[in-house]
Amino acid sequence: MTRLTPTPSQTLGPFFAHGLLRPNDGNLAGPDAMGERIVLRGILRDHEGAGVRDALIELWQADAKGRYPGRDADADPAVNGFGRTMTGADGSFEFATVMPGAAAGTGNKRQAPHFLIGVFAAGLSRRVTTRIYAPDAGALADDEVFGELPPATRERIVAKASGAGRLEFEINLGGARATPAFSD
Amino acid sequence: MADNRIYEPFQDGPQPPYLTKHYGRTARMAPEGLLAASPRTPTELAGPKWQNGPDAEKSLVHGAKGLALGQLIRVVVRVLDEDARPQRGALVEIWQANAAGKYQHPVDQRDAPLDENFRSWGRGLTDDQGEVDFLTIRPGAYPVPSSGGWWRPPHIHISAYGDSISSRLVSQIYFPGDPLNPLDGILQSIPDVQARERLMLKHDPSAGIAELALGYRFDLVLRGRAATPLEG
Numbered sequence: 001m002t003r004l005t006p007t008p009s010q011t012l013g014p015f016f017a018h019g020l021l022r023p024n025d026g027n028l029a030g031p032d033a034m035g036e037r038i039v040l041r042g043i044l045r046d047h048e049g050a051g052v053r054d055a056l057i058e059l060w061q062a063d064a065k066g067r068y069p070g071r072d073a074d075a076d077p078a079v080n081g082f083g084r085t086m087t088g089a090d091g092s093f094e095f096a097t098v099m100p101g102a103a104a105g106t107g108n109k110r111q112a113p114h115f116l117i118g119v120f121a122a123g124l125s126r127r128v129t130t131r132i133y134a135p136d137a138g139a140l141a142d143d144e145v146f147g148e149l150p151p152a153t154r155e156r157i158v159a160k161a162s163g164a165g166r167l168e169f170e171i172n173l174g175g176a177r178a179t180p181a182f183s184d
Numbered sequence: 185m186a187d188n189r190i191y192e193p194f195q196d197g198p199q200p201p202y203l204t205k206h207y208g209r210t211a212r213m214a215p216e217g218l219l220a221a222s223p224r225t226p227t228e229l230a231g232p233k234w235q236n237g238p239d240a241e242k243s244l245v246h247g248a249k250g251l252a253l254g255q256l257i258r259v260v261v262r263v264l265d266e267d268a269r270p271q272r273g274a275l276v277e278i279w280q281a282n283a284a285g286k287y288q289h290p291v292d293q294r295d296a297p298l299d300e301n302f303r304s305w306g307r308g309l310t311d312d313q314g315e316v317d318f319l320t321i322r323p324g325a326y327p328v329p330s331s332g333g334w335w336r337p338p339h340i341h342i343s344a345y346g347d348s349i350s351s352r353l354v355s356q357i358y359f360p361g362d363p364l365n366p367l368d369g370i371l372q373s374i375p376d377v378q379a380r381e382r383l384m385l386k387h388d389p390s391a392g393i394a395e396l397a398l399g400y401r402f403d404l405v406l407r408g409r410a411a412t413p414l415e416g
Contacts (some may be wrong), residue, residue, distance in 0.1 A: 002268040004405045007382055008199050008374045010356040011207070013286040013341060019279025020343060021304035054291065060231065060349045071230035082232035082349075104226045116227055120354050123213030124371055125200035127352060129222055145223045155218065162259045178217030183202075184194050 009127070012120035014054050017086060026085035028097040030078035035064025035074045035098035038165045042132075043138035044091045044119060047174030051091020055121035058084045059095050062144070063124040071100065099134060112139035112146060115147050119171060131160045135167070139149075153180050187303040188411045189229065191350040193221035200373040207369045213233075224350065229248045231349040234309055236274040242308045244280075247301020254283025254302075254321035256397040259385065263344060265351070266409035270314025274406070277307040277343040278318055285324030294326065295321070320398060325364055337364030346406035357402055360384040 013080040027039065040059070043060060044052045062083050064069050067075035075081070079098060087093045102110040117129050133140060135158055140146050156179050159167040171179045200207075245252040259278075263271040275358060278354050281304070282289050288294040288304040297327035308316040320340070326333045339356045346352070358365055365371055385400040391398025 004264060004266050004268050005198055005379070005382070006194070006266065006407045007353060007355055007403075007405045008379045009194070009353060010370055010383070012354050013356075015289045015304075015342075016279055016293050016341065017280075018276055018288055019307075019341065024379075025339070047216065052213070058352075060227070062227070068226065068230035070233040071226065080232070102247035105227055111225060111227065112229070114236075116349060118352060121213065123202060123207070123209035125207065125210060125214075125375070126194060127354065128202075128215045131227075144226075145225065148223075149219065167274070172217070173213055178215070179218055179374055180217045181215045182222035183218050183220070184222070 005089055009125060011122055011125055012056055012168055014122045016056060017054070021084065021086060024089075026095050027081050028061070028080045028083040028095060032096050033064070033078040034076050036165065037096070038099050038167055039094055040115065040159070040167050041092065041094040041170045042117075042171060044087050044121070044171045046086050046175065049112075049172075049175055051087070053087055053088070053089050053091060055087045055091075055119060056084060057093045058082070058089065058118035058120075059097070060064070060116040060118070061087075061097065062100040062103040064098050066103040066113075068103065075179075102139060109144055109175070112143035117171070128173070128181045129184060130171065130179055130181040131157055134167065135159055135161055136160070149180055150166060156180060189348065189408050190411050191224060191348070191407050194407075197376045198243040198374075200325070201375070204373040206373040228350045229348050231347065231351070231363050232345060234273065234345065236309045237307060240352070241355070242306050242316065242318050244303050244306045245301070247303070250301055252282070252302035252321050253299050254366050256319065256393055257322055258317060258319050258393055258397040259340070259400045259402060260317045261342070261390045261402050261404055263310045263316075263346065263404045263406060265346065265406055270312070270345050271406060272312055272314060274310045274314070275306065275307065275345045276310060277405070278320070279305040280320065280340045281323040281326060283321050285326030285346055294329070316397055319333050322359065332376065334367070334369060335364055337362045337368050342404065344404055344406060347408055351406040351408045353404070353406055355383065357385055358383050360387070369414055393396070
């Protein structure tokens with residue numbers, strides 16, 4: 001049988017905005033979406049702690065009941081599940097969405113509510129992915145992925161509530177508070 | 185649904201390492217908090233689905249006042265998985281510089297002409313054969329600012345979404361035989377020579393348009409294969 005090798009990745013570069021972004025791409029929830037509306041705000045920093053501008057941030061998440069569009073037939077049609085945006089001059093970015101529910105895990109387990117984040121930028125040869133979890137200690141204790149992460153650093157991928165309906169997190173590519181991330 | 189699919193982690197060699205001397209900017213960007221391979225729960229095995237847009241989005245060269253300047257080319261992109269199965273409904277997006285090597289972007293401050301008839305991006309969904317075609321121009325080379333003489337070879341940026349978020353890929357494709365290719369830090373950051381060759385467009389007259397556009401083909405292989413080997 002034929003077995004092909006995946007095409008090599010190359011950096012996104014700085015000039016992608018016209019090619020990839022449309023005005024509403026950072027809004028994942030339509031007017032009829034079920035669940036708690038939230039603004040998810042983050043900042044991307046390089047090894048020296050400087051904000052990384054002109055990076056592409058992608059978000060993938062379940063709907064309020066933990067269902068993924070395209071995978072679960074009964075997923076909320078008003079929730080896109082996927083969004084993308086770019087960082088501003090200070091490295092910050094934000095998405096308007098709904099709080100995800102507990103998605104199915106492997107076997108019969110449920111996962112803690114979380115977002116999958118993909119980062120592309122000039123200077124990144126490949127995508128960097130990480131998870132950002134909602135601050136829900138009870139659910140985190142039972143999450144199959146979170147439970148396997150190094151206890152010393154995994155708190156860094158739990159978002160912090162910063163007011164009603166607002167969650168914040170950092171993605172530090174290096175330094176003393178480097179964000180746990182998954183190799184692509 | 186892709187629950188029975190395998191997505192193996194990328195390896196340095198066929199893929200460029202996060203940290204590479206060929207591309208200096210990686211020194212302050214390569215992730216230091218890297219863990220082992222990504223989990224593959226239902227989160228990573230699902231992914232976005234796409235709607236087809238207007239066909240006009242696949243031509244970059246039809247401006248309001250005529251055709252774009254430069255060598256017109258038609259590029260037929262075929263999206264496959266690791267089992268060589270065509271991927272239908274994959275979103276493919278491209279962006280590139282114009283024939284003068286100038287990007288339609290505020291960050292590109294170089295003194296080179298813009299082309300009002302050239303639109304710098306295109307997008308389309310693959311058909312039942314896994315193919316989507318773009319009508320564009322061969323982009324110009326351009327110097328990288330403050331780089332000590334590095335010129336990017338002509339290249340087309342490409343982005344694709346396959347059957348799950350784990351098959352997501354962003355890359356760049358190049359023109360075979362260009363003298364700048366062996367000097368390009370981004371292309372040369374891929375250690376394996378065979379892998380670099382896989383980023384070359386293939387000239388194919390049958391992909392062209394008579395008396396209008398040169399034809400090229402490109403096979404884009406996205407990560408993912410069936411857990412149970414296919415027959416044949």
